[in-house]
Amino acid sequence: MSGRNVQEVSAYVASVPPQAGMDPLLTHLEIFGTPEFDEEGATLRLRLKEHHMNGGASAHGGLMMTLMDAVLACCTLGHGSGRSCVTVELKTNFMRPGGGVGGLLVARGFLRSSGKSLVFCDGEVRNEAGELLATASGTFKYVNRKTPAA
Secondary structure, eight states, X not given: OTTSOHHHHHHHHHHSOTTSOSSHHHHHTTXXXXXXXXSSOXXXXXXXXXXXXXXXXXXXXHHHHHHHHHHHHHHTTTTSTTOEEEEEEEEEEXXXXXXXXXXXXXXXXXXXXXXXXXXEEEEEEEOTTOOEEEEEEEEEEEEOOOOOOX
């Protein structure tokens, strides 16, 4: 994880139970655990279920955007001096339908540039066959983590 605070990433990964999401929305959508991290970025996988489908029996576009938002934000881990981030802008392009129940979505995120307050990331979602389903670019702002209310 070049240029990344590996201890910060490891502590974050250890803090998320495998059968919980990284936040309440991801838990609700049954997007459990944390991404896999490597030198290039982060990868998040999701096996599609009935509640992930749109009216056309394909993965909902909002679901794919949520996957992209989550995996791109995770690319910032270890680069913000202990700060978390919020999404400033997320642009997504859809190339093909996301697949049906039982299909696998693989979201990859890559940090392209990190400044003092803003971070720029790119990503993609592919299916099990490796076909490109969607791409995204996002801008994130570092913020100080809020301490939970007692």
